[in-house]
Amino acid sequence: MEWLDLPLVRCAAGKVRLPGSKSISNRVLLLSALAEGTTTISNLLESDDTGRMLDALKMLGVAVTRTDEDQYLITGCSGRFSVKEADLFLGNAGTAFRPLTAVLSLMHGHYHLSGVPRMHERPIGDLVDALRQVGAVITYLEREHFPPLEIHPAAIHPADILINGNISSQFLSGLLMALPLAGEPATIIVNGTLISQPYVTLTIAQMAYFGVQVERESWLRFIVPGNQIYHSPGKIVVEGDASSASYFLAAGAIAGGPVRVDGVGRDSCQGDIRFVEALEAMGACIKMGSDWIESSAPGCRSDGKVLKAIDFDCNHIPDAAMTLATTALFAQGTTTLRNIASWRVKETDRITAMSTELRKLGAQVESGDDFLRITPPDDPLVANTVIDTYDDHRMAMCFSLISLGTPVRINDPHCVAKTFPDYFEKFTAITHQ
Numbered sequence: 388m389e390w391l392d393l394p395l396v397r398c399a400a401g402k403v404r405l406p407g408s409k410s411i412s413n414r415v416l417l418l419s420a421l422a423e424g425t426t427t428i429s430n431l432l433e434s435d436d437t438g439r440m441l442d443a444l445k446m447l448g449v450a451v452t453r454t455d456e457d458q459y460l461i462t463g464c465s466g467r468f469s470v471k472e473a474d475l476f477l478g479n480a481g482t483a484f485r486p487l488t489a490v491l492s493l494m495h496g497h498y499h500l501s502g503v504p505r506m507h508e509r510p511i512g513d514l515v516d517a518l519r520q521v522g523a524v525i526t527y528l529e530r531e532h533f534p535p536l537e538i539h540p541a542a543i544h545p546a547d548i549l550i551n552g553n554i555s556s557q558f559l560s561g562l563l564m565a566l567p568l569a570g571e572p573a574t575i576i577v578n579g580t581l582i583s584q585p586y587v588t589l590t591i592a593q594m595a596y597f598g599v600q601v602e603r604e605s606w607l608r609f610i611v612p613g614n615q616i617y618h619s620p621g622k623i624v625v626e627g628d629a630s631s632a633s634y635f636l637a638a639g640a641i642a643g644g645p646v647r648v649d650g651v652g653r654d655s656c657q658g659d660i661r662f663v664e665a666l667e668a669m670g671a672c673i674k675m676g677s678d679w680i681e682s683s684a685p686g687c688r689s690d691g692k693v694l695k696a697i698d699f700d701c702n703h704i705p706d707a708a709m710t711l712a713t714t715a716l717f718a719q720g721t722t723t724l725r726n727i728a729s730w731r732v733k734e735t736d737r738i739t740a741m742s743t744e745l746r747k748l749g750a751q752v753e754s755g756d757d758f759l760r761i762t763p764p765d766d767p768l769v770a771n772t773v774i775d776t777y778d779d780h781r782m783a784m785c786f787s788l789i790s791l792g793t794p795v796r797i798n799d800p801h802c803v804a805k806t807f808p809d810y811f812e813k814f815t816a817i818t819h820q
């Protein structure tokens with residue numbers, strides 16, 4: 388097992404240029420691949436999740452050319468992949484697995500989709516059920532409702548489709564991106580409350596960028612026109628990743644600041660930008676421009692807890708919400724993070740993993756199906772704690788913040804490659820002893 392020892396750093400200040408957004412990168416890659424025309428994508432995130440999408444698209448016959456370090460040229464297939472039989476390995480990338488399942492179900496081909504063992508524990512039954520309603524033929528190769536999957540050629544007849552909204556919004560996003568390729572219009576009806584709603588807004592915005600409009604009636608009904616062709620917008624610059632911004636902004640709020648992130652700001656279409664509202668509620672000073680955000684700590688306290696605890700509904704920011712859990716250790720009082728049930732089916736069971744690791748540092752943690760309640764210790768955080776990361780990039784990045792209070796060891800730091808391969812270099816560059 389490899390590890391990274393982070394020494395105690397008392398101050399965080401500086402500037403970070405953010406890597407491209409994972410959620411935008413994988414949407415834009417897929418839509419460019421399906422579109423008519425050639426798309427130049429700049430500031431594409433280079434990471435494991437985007438690598439899996441790029442590899443899959445190449446295997447499906449899409450022409451992908453790398454023209455610069457972070458720039459790609461994608462020649463779209465005008466709605467039909469030329470390769471009708473493929474075996475695709477999609478790692479642990481939800482933003483690749485779920486949308487590709489939907490799109491490939493409409494391609495009249497024979498496809499095998501698999502991932503890492505954890506991906507085979509992440510549910511996909513709601514999406515498969517929805518696709519079966521329009522005629523898709525999909526078989527589970529191991530366990531019912533979970534990957535790996537086999538997709539068979541099928542005649543698709545769009546109609547009213549009912550989909551559950553309470554496990555992952557990626558199922559609805561996948562359907563929305565796929566259904567315009569079907570012959571007829573479709574209406575998607577969401578059963579229950581849709582979680583992670585800003586990611587669906589992001590999907591609809593990216594589709595509009597490629598010329599396809601979805602009609603949304605509240606968060607309950609989505610009307611998707613059929614027989615559409617996505618049209619390449621020509622050039623796309625991927626904005627910086629708002630979830631990745633959260634670690635640096637939290638560092639500025641905890642340890643002086645100012646820390647400024649460049650690449651995402653007030654004009655962002657990513658939901659995780661609203662992480663700053665939680666930080667502000669904790670007392671942080673936030674400044675924002677159209678494409679930058681800066682955070683600073685509210686002041687100094689002798690006990691090192693410069694922030695105040697919050698009670699926060701995190702449903703709209705499921706990824707950045709994890710950052711609040713470790714930030715809570717630098718806050719006075721008990722922080723409650725609510726509406727986070729989806730954490731249980733992500734890279735790991737994040738409620739259990741987070742509770743376990745926070746307790747190692749001396750925190751009192753109470754958890755339930757969909758909440759976490761964190762009280763920092765009265766004593767200093769336990770020094771030189773060894774943090775397990777569960778092959779979860781966000782666990783590694785969240786716990787780097789502990790070094791702002793005490794030295795910490797992060798096991799398996801390379802797991803950050805899922806979305807942010809050079810995270811620790813960038814974190815080290817803004818932290819000072």
Ligand SMILES: O=C(O)C1=C[C@@H](OP(=O)(O)O)[C@@H](O)[C@H](O)C1
Nearest residue numbers: 410482555556557583586705729
């Ligand atoms: O659509 C997306 O890009 C994402 C949606 C969210 O997942 P859920 O909808 O499963 O919460 C988020 O956690 C994930 O990292 C990215």
Ligand SMILES: C=C(OP(=O)(O)O)C(=O)O
Nearest residue numbers: 479480481482706733734
């Ligand atoms: C949940 C995440 O990823 P995925 O896109 O694989 O769902 C995440 O990045 O935190």
